[in-house]
Amino acid sequence: LNLPLGYRYASTYAGIRKDKRDDLALIVSGVPAASAAVFTQNRAAAAPVRLSRRNLRESRGLTGAILINAGNANCATRTGDKVALSTVRATAKMLRLAPAQVLAASTGVIGVELDAELILKSLPALKEGLIEDGFGQVARAIMTTDLVEKTESVELKLRRGTIRIAGMTKGSGMIQPRMATTLGFVVTDAMLAPAALNRMLRVGNAVSYDCISVDGDTSTNDTLAIMANGACGFRPDAKEMPAVQEALTALLQSLAKQIARDGEGAKKLIEIQVSGATRDDKAIAIARSIANSPLVKTAVAGNDPNWGRILCAAGNAGVEFDPAKVTIEMQGMTVCKRGLAAPFSESELKANLEAKDVLIRFAIDGAGKGRATFWTCDLTEGYIRINASYRT
Amino acid sequence: LNLPLGYRYASTYAGIRKDKRDDLALIVSGVPAASAAVFTQNRAAAAPVRLSRRNLRESRGLTGAILINAGNANCATRTGDKVALSTVRATAKMLRLAPAQVLAASTGVIGVELDAELILKSLPALKEGLIEDGFGQVARAIMTTDLVEKTESVELKLRRGTIRIAGMTKGSGMIQPRMATTLGFVVTDAMLAPAALNRMLRVGNAVSYDCISVDGDTSTNDTLAIMANGACGFRPDAKEMPAVQEALTALLQSLAKQIARDGEGAKKLIEIQVSGATRDDKAIAIARSIANSPLVKTAVAGNDPNWGRILCAAGNAGVEFDPAKVTIEMQGMTVCKRGLAAPFSESELKANLEAKDVLIRFAIDGAGKGRATFWTCDLTEGYIRINASYRT
Numbered sequence: 001l002n003l004p005l006g007y008r009y010a011s012t013y014a015g016i017r018k019d020k021r022d023d024l025a026l027i028v029s030g031v032p033a034a035s036a037a038v039f040t041q042n043r044a045a046a047a048p049v050r051l052s053r054r055n056l057r058e059s060r061g062l063t064g065a066i067l068i069n070a071g072n073a074n075c076a077t078r079t080g081d082k083v084a085l086s087t088v089r090a091t092a093k094m095l096r097l098a099p100a101q102v103l104a105a106s107t108g109v110i111g112v113e114l115d116a117e118l119i120l121k122s123l124p125a126l127k128e129g130l131i132e133d134g135f136g137q138v139a140r141a142i143m144t145t146d147l148v149e150k151t152e153s154v155e156l157k158l159r160r161g162t163i164r165i166a167g168m169t170k171g172s173g174m175i176q177p178r179m180a181t182t183l184g185f186v187v188t189d190a191m192l193a194p195a196a197l198n199r200m201l202r203v204g205n206a207v208s209y210d211c212i213s214v215d216g217d218t219s220t221n222d223t224l225a226i227m228a229n230g231a232c233g234f235r236p237d238a239k240e241m242p243a244v245q246e247a248l249t250a251l252l253q254s255l256a257k258q259i260a261r262d263g264e265g266a267k268k269l270i271e272i273q274v275s276g277a278t279r280d281d282k283a284i285a286i287a288r289s290i291a292n293s294p295l296v297k298t299a300v301a302g303n304d305p306n307w308g309r310i311l312c313a314a315g316n317a318g319v320e321f322d323p324a325k326v327t328i329e330m331q332g333m334t335v336c337k338r339g340l341a342a343p344f345s346e347s348e349l350k351a352n353l354e355a356k357d358v359l360i361r362f363a364i365d366g367a368g369k370g371r372a373t374f375w376t377c378d379l380t381e382g383y384i385r386i387n388a389s390y391r392t
Numbered sequence: 393l394n395l396p397l398g399y400r401y402a403s404t405y406a407g408i409r410k411d412k413r414d415d416l417a418l419i420v421s422g423v424p425a426a427s428a429a430v431f432t433q434n435r436a437a438a439a440p441v442r443l444s445r446r447n448l449r450e451s452r453g454l455t456g457a458i459l460i461n462a463g464n465a466n467c468a469t470r471t472g473d474k475v476a477l478s479t480v481r482a483t484a485k486m487l488r489l490a491p492a493q494v495l496a497a498s499t500g501v502i503g504v505e506l507d508a509e510l511i512l513k514s515l516p517a518l519k520e521g522l523i524e525d526g527f528g529q530v531a532r533a534i535m536t537t538d539l540v541e542k543t544e545s546v547e548l549k550l551r552r553g554t555i556r557i558a559g560m561t562k563g564s565g566m567i568q569p570r571m572a573t574t575l576g577f578v579v580t581d582a583m584l585a586p587a588a589l590n591r592m593l594r595v596g597n598a599v600s601y602d603c604i605s606v607d608g609d610t611s612t613n614d615t616l617a618i619m620a621n622g623a624c625g626f627r628p629d630a631k632e633m634p635a636v637q638e639a640l641t642a643l644l645q646s647l648a649k650q651i652a653r654d655g656e657g658a659k660k661l662i663e664i665q666v667s668g669a670t671r672d673d674k675a676i677a678i679a680r681s682i683a684n685s686p687l688v689k690t691a692v693a694g695n696d697p698n699w700g701r702i703l704c705a706a707g708n709a710g711v712e713f714d715p716a717k718v719t720i721e722m723q724g725m726t727v728c729k730r731g732l733a734a735p736f737s738e739s740e741l742k743a744n745l746e747a748k749d750v751l752i753r754f755a756i757d758g759a760g761k762g763r764a765t766f767w768t769c770d771l772t773e774g775y776i777r778i779n780a781s782y783r784t
Contacts, residue, residue: 042707043706043708043709043712043713044703044707045707075700076700076703076733077733078732110701110703111703111732111733215685215687217686217687217701220703220707293607293609294607294609294775294779298775298780299779301780302779302780304780307503308468308503309502309609311612312502312609312611314435314436315434315436315612316433316435316609320435321435323436336503339436339468340469341468341469341470341503379776381776381777383686383690383776384693384772384773384776385773387686387687387690387691387694388690388691388693388696388772
């Protein structure tokens with residue numbers, strides 16, 4: 001990983017979750033950084049989400065640190081707001097930041113009180129442990145049912161020098177971000193104004209985190225935050241901004257795809273490409289409907305080229321289209337042409353579907369320029385096993 | 393079953409599906425009956441759905457027979473419209489009905505050509521086999537992955553005599569009707585005008601078939617049709633109409649609940665009651681969101697009182713509500729009060745959740761009068777096993 005300059009990271013075990021994996025983490029920028037975030041659209045947003053929204057507004061997009069815990073979502077809890085506020089204030093005081101310059105994020109079980117003391121008494125150890133190469137350690141501390149840690153980094157050479165962007169994320173269930181995800185943190189040493197950073201995050205989010213689904217459930221705690229501390233020492237030229245956007249978008253897509261691939265119980269990443277819709281948002285709606293169909297996802301799990309389910313799921317997207325103009329491809333093989341069965345070798349396609357990456361193309365013939373790419377995973381018995389007993 | 397007067401039924405094995413279960417069925421009224429139907433809202437509606445819609449319009453709500461096949465959805469097929477039309481015409485000719493007085497319905501695999509010959513050559517045997525007590529036989533012939541046949545009947549004593557209503561239905565996967573279901577057929581000997589029958593069907597459908605979900609997938613073939621042949625010999629009084637509506641609604645709810653209980657892989661029926669929303673449709677949206685949450689459904693499968701997932705799913709319904717006013721009950725035990733964990737005996741509730749019927753109540757404190765009752769089933773490994781290999 002090419003880590004951006006000017007950030008330090010720490011994690012520790014605070015006793016929030018039962019197994020002894022680190023469950024408390026801190027990301028700190030050497031100077032307060034331009035920052036932006038997108039949050040869950042769930043009505044039952046958790047206390048740290050509500051506090052971070054407010055802090056971002058009050059600080060006008062300047063953030064010095066992000067405090068994260070796993071093992072408890074701090075959502076639907078009696079003391080939730082107090083716990084989020086007191087731990088954020090203590091963190092700010094310890095790091096000599098304004099309270100609004102600290103963001104908070106939590107992930108884990110909903111409806112169980114989070115003991116602020118566990119966090120407060122671990123803060124000194126966290127500060128003590130801050131190191132420049134602690135990025136991976138934090139990426140591991142925020143994992144819940146994740147099987148693998150999820151990180152990505154990119155280096156971009158501009159006229160006046162190099163900027164670095166690095167991101168980490170978590171999540172494998174309760175995933176259909178719709179504007180954010182369970183948790184994602186991106187740091188860069190690029191020098192960018194908060195407003196520009198906010199725009200770039202939203203543009204990138206719309207084609208990454210907003211285009212994945214594991215189970216169609218949007219969590220109460222989704223947060224995707226970015227900090228840009230300017231430690232690279234120069235501003236990108238105006239004409240270099242598209243390249244910066246492209247690098248950020250690619251990084252966000254990599255993180256989002258890692259989430260879909262590690263979906264609970266998943267054995268395969270499914271990419272769904274839709275084209276020929278009248279608008280991009282209609283293409284996304286079709287892709288999302290296919291991605292959320294348990295019947296499509298179980299068919300892929302069973303290597304079954306059951307394209308009828310794909311057409312059926314698309315038909316449920318609430319988008320007008322003529323089924324007689326639809327062509328569907330699976331793993332590059334045409335299975336449905338103009339709404340009708342196309343001849344294909346069942347045995348060959350079944351073998352191709354055994355791959356870890358499955359591509360479904362859904363094309364509507366015609367002049368429509370709306371397109372979308374969406375990622376999900378197959379639905380296996382593992383998902384049931386994990387979720388029939390996660391809480392207890 | 394108290395069968396209505398004036399109907400005959402037949403089923404036979406036409407060779408459409410591989411196993412030798414009957415796959416072709418006919419419901420015939422002695423005289424053309426007032427009729428109404430609701431159909432799938434899926435954009436990729438099957439050929440028999442499109443034909444039946446047209447026939448109902450052309451006949452102005454007069455139907456003499458319904459021809460049904462299982463094993464093939466006749467959807468996304470090159471010859472679909474021709475097959476539906478030719479088999480309906482042949483049936484009409486055989487029964488001396490106008491072609492528009494026959495409805496068609498199909499269920500089964502999508503995208504495989506349906507051989508009209510198989511149906512045409514079986515029609516004489518069907519006619520030969522028509523009997524008054526063949527109702528259950530037809531109910532079995534329309535089953536696909538269903539484990540049990542689903543029927544209900546009711547008898548209603550009115551001032552001038554008795555009317556009988558009987559219904560059959562099928563379906564256990566690809567179930568989220570939104571205005572209809574895979575297949576449902578209701579016959580009554582009541583004397584009702586087509587327009588009144590149409591209204592009554594829609595009123596009943598809105599609180600029955602429209603309020604169930606197994607997996608959130610709406611099939612391409614959903615059809616719920618009713619025939620009222622007036623064989624009872626009298627018209628109900630205007631003031632008796634509410635009682636007729638009530639009887640029909642109760643019958644439709646019984647059929648709909650039987651579908652949810654027999655959901656693919658399901659071991660439990662889950663009833664979700666929502667109250668306190670500002671309007672009924674908002675209550676339905678919340679109930680639907682809870683019912684479609686894989687996380688809620690797997691928790692119920694695992695006897696896990698994980699109410700946080702219920703609150704989270706409700707928060708995703710796109711309906712405004714204050715989480716701090718929410719009370720959640722499971723099996724009559726309060727697990728969440730005013731948005732916070734309520735004390736309850738975990739072991740007692742876990743034991744109660746082992747029942748075959750699970751009740752979830754989601755109440756928003758306040759003046760809202762919007763309510764809904766919705767039915768779904770738990771999500772088990774059985775669903776995955778069935779659907780990873782249904783087609784092949």
